[in-house]
Amino acid sequence: MKEWDRLITVEEMEAATERLLETGKKVGADSWQQRVKNQTPHCGFGEAGTCCRICSMGPCRITPKAPRGICGCDVHGIVGRNYLRFTAGGAAAHSDHGRAIAHTLYLAKEGGNYQVKDPEKLKKIAGEWGIETEGKDIYDLAHEVAETGLMEYGKPFGTQRFLKRAPEARQKIWEEQGIAPRAIDREVSQSLHMTHMGCSSLPEALIRQSFRTGLSDGWGGSMMGTEFSDVLFGTPKPIDTEGNLGVMEKDMVNIVVHGHDPSLSEMVVMYAQDPEMIALAKEHGAKGINVCGVCCTANEVAMRHGIPMAGNFLQQENVVLTGACEAIVVDVQCIFPALGPLSKCFHTKFITTSPIARMPDSEFIEFHEETAGENAKAIVKMAIENFDNRNQDLVFIPELKTKCTVGYSVEAIKKCLDGVTNSHVDELGTTKPLIDCVKAGVLRGAVAMVGCNNPKVRPDTYHIELMKKLLENDIIVIVSGCSAQAAAKAGLLDKEAAKYCGEGLKRVCKLVGIPPVLHMGSCVDISRMMILAADIAKDWGIDICQVPVVGCAPEWMSEKAVSIGNYVVATGIETFLGVNPYTKGSTEVEGLLQGSVKDWVGAKFVVDTDLDSLCEKMMACLEEKRAALGI
Ligand code: SF4
Numbered sequence: 001m002k003e004w005d006r007l008i009t010v011e012e013m014e015a016a017t018e019r020l021l022e023t024g025k026k027v028g029a030d031s032w033q034q035r036v037k038n039q040t041p042h043c044g045f046g047e048a049g050t051c052c053r054i055c056s057m058g059p060c061r062i063t064p065k066a067p068r069g070i071c072g073c074d075v076h077g078i079v080g081r082n083y084l085r086f087t088a089g090g091a092a093a094h095s096d097h098g099r100a101i102a103h104t105l106y107l108a109k110e111g112g113n114y115q116v117k118d119p120e121k122l123k124k125i126a127g128e129w130g131i132e133t134e135g136k137d138i139y140d141l142a143h144e145v146a147e148t149g150l151m152e153y154g155k156p157f158g159t160q161r162f163l164k165r166a167p168e169a170r171q172k173i174w175e176e177q178g179i180a181p182r183a184i185d186r187e188v189s190q191s192l193h194m195t196h197m198g199c200s201s202l203p204e205a206l207i208r209q210s211f212r213t214g215l216s217d218g219w220g221g222s223m224m225g226t227e228f229s230d231v232l233f234g235t236p237k238p239i240d241t242e243g244n245l246g247v248m249e250k251d252m253v254n255i256v257v258h259g260h261d262p263s264l265s266e267m268v269v270m271y272a273q274d275p276e277m278i279a280l281a282k283e284h285g286a287k288g289i290n291v292c293g294v295c296c297t298a299n300e301v302a303m304r305h306g307i308p309m310a311g312n313f314l315q316q317e318n319v320v321l322t323g324a325c326e327a328i329v330v331d332v333q334c335i336f337p338a339l340g341p342l343s344k345c346f347h348t349k350f351i352t353t354s355p356i357a358r359m360p361d362s363e364f365i366e367f368h369e370e371t372a373g374e375n376a377k378a379i380v381k382m383a384i385e386n387f388d389n390r391n392q393d394l395v396f397i398p399e400l401k402t403k404c405t406v407g408y409s410v411e412a413i414k415k416c417l418d419g420v421t422n423s424h425v426d427e428l429g430t431t432k433p434l435i436d437c438v439k440a441g442v443l444r445g446a447v448a449m450v451g452c453n454n455p456k457v458r459p460d461t462y463h464i465e466l467m468k469k470l471l472e473n474d475i476i477v478i479v480s481g482c483s484a485q486a487a488a489k490a491g492l493l494d495k496e497a498a499k500y501c502g503e504g505l506k507r508v509c510k511l512v513g514i515p516p517v518l519h520m521g522s523c524v525d526i527s528r529m530m531i532l533a534a535d536i537a538k539d540w541g542i543d544i545c546q547v548p549v550v551g552c553a554p555e556w557m558s559e560k561a562v563s564i565g566n567y568v569v570a571t572g573i574e575t576f577l578g579v580n581p582y583t584k585g586s587t588e589v590e591g592l593l594q595g596s597v598k599d600w601v602g603a604k605f606v607v608d609t610d611l612d613s614l615c616e617k618m619m620a621c622l623e624e625k626r627a628a629l630g631i
């Protein structure tokens with residue numbers, strides 16, 4: 001095993017991937033690396049956002065000779081509509097996830113598959129939503145809160161309940177700018193309506209709706225997904241685990257959970273620990289059962305159970321290429337359809353479970369909350385029995401593994417901060433110690449690093465290199481999604497990584513007992529970051545856009561990331577992107593997103609594909625915010 005006491009480099013990870021691709025070649029497997037080559041160069045119209053196919057008079061594309069589509073829509077309308085549709089796809093994915101969790105909460109019962117693990121959090125949400133808690137059975141309360149949450153998706157009047165968590169100044173901005181989200185589904189649906197042929201082509205209206213739809217995700221669907229997951233599965237607390245491909249075990253049945261919804265993975269984790277299943281694994285010649293995760297499902301089960309994280313988005317094929325994966329079990333989102341044909345080159349069972357994500361070449365075990373126990377048991381059993389079919393000649397597990405401490409929910413962060421609060425003088429449970437560090441300049445600010453991998457960027461380099469530079473400059477980093485996994489793989493979630501930081505941050509890490517990069521969870525858990533930013537602003541007595549914090553998605557790729565970007569900017573947090581969002585074909589749309597939206601919400605997007613200048617711009621933005629606050 002490698003020393004954990006140093007960072008694993010991207011070069012080492014790439015060497016491991018190369019070795020795995022050799023196995024792939026041997027068995028005739030396809031790879032994303034090859035498919036990228038096949039698809040390059042990309043279509044310039046698509047990349048600039050200047051093609052439209054929303055009606056059958058088209059497809060139309062804009063060129064100097066053809067400045068309008070057949071209906072007369074100009075380039076700004078086309079780019080703006082495409083951008084809004086991009087956002088709506090992302091908001092729909094997160095929000096449907098939130099709805100599934102709300103439905104699971106509705107089905108929770110004493111002694112059932114799903115139970116209330118954090119009653120305090122449930123009561124807190126009920127209190128915020130004006131639901132009476134006194135003398136009520138906890139499951140009756142859970143059902144009432146779940147039903148109220150489900151109504152948020154389609155209620156006919158009013159705006160989202162969770163908006164009240166933002167500072168009043170922010171709520172006022174949302175109202176005044178006409179971007180306070182109403183019902184979650186309504187915003188997605190209205191976006192599709194607005195972008196229908198012959199509706200909106202005015203960039204300003206399209207971007208405003210992009211923000212409103214994004215907010216319906218961040219302060220609606222995603223927030224509900226996170227909050228209700230905590231109620232059901234427990235609010236994360238700091239917990240130790242491991243990261244990178246070396247977490248797969250050569251003598252064990254390896255089950256990889258991949259996707260997003262923790263309702264499935266929680267059950268798989270539970271049944272993998274069942275003595276009956278472990279005994280069965282031993283009967284099949286394995287030493288036991290090893291569950292590990294990929295993408296956001298990995299984040300969910302790592303945060304709550306310390307399940308090791310095998311890797312992020314562009315590592316999903318690697319887990320199969322190890323030849324040691326008995327089953328890759330998926331639910332929804334970010335799952336390569338390539339896993340089907342790839343698994344056929346190995347003994348791996350590719351198990352799909354959701355009617356929302358059906359794929360060829362997979363075993364479909366339809367997962368229902370009502371039958372969750374038996375579904376999960378069947379999945380675990382299938383994986384165990386498949387251990388017999390493993391071809392040991394193909395097995396290669398790279399010896400890359402890091403130590404990680406994860407589980408930094410807002411509640412956990414405040415608890416850590418309580419440890420350095422003088423309880424005789426100050427109240428507990430606030431973000432004030434953090435604010436004091438920022439005011440004193442011990443910390444210069446914070447960066448929320450989120451988002452995916454994208455082959456357009458050398459995988460993980462932007463995440464890791466940016467984090468290292470920020471840490472050296474006393475900027476604390478909070479992470480989620482595949483960015484968190486990049487940090488995990490490198491070793492930046494280890495408390496020992498504090499030694500790579502500037503003096504101020506190093507001291508804070510040692511005093512508070514935290515790693516310099518705080519893992520806050522999955523992509524829906526970016527809503528935790530919104531709550532943290534809101535709480536800091538409230539404790540400080542300023543609006544969110546004044547807090548020295550910025551967002552960054554250096555390797556983003558999905559529609560969900562676009563939705564996230566919109567709600568982060570609309571929340572007042574300047575957001576830095578390392579990949580262009582298909583808007584460069586319109587000066588008006590770019591002018592809005594990267595310029596004048598700042599007049600609406602106090603923040604904008606900054607797009608820069610160069611690592612160094614992206615980093616410099618982020619740091620300059622934090623310093624500008626400090627200067628404006630006089631600190
Ligand atoms: S909506 Fe207009 S620009 Fe789009 S495909 Fe139809 S005619 Fe072409």
Ligand code: SF4
Nearest residue numbers: 313334451452481482
């Ligand atoms: S960060 Fe991106 S790739 Fe990773 S799980 Fe989230 S949306 Fe998918």
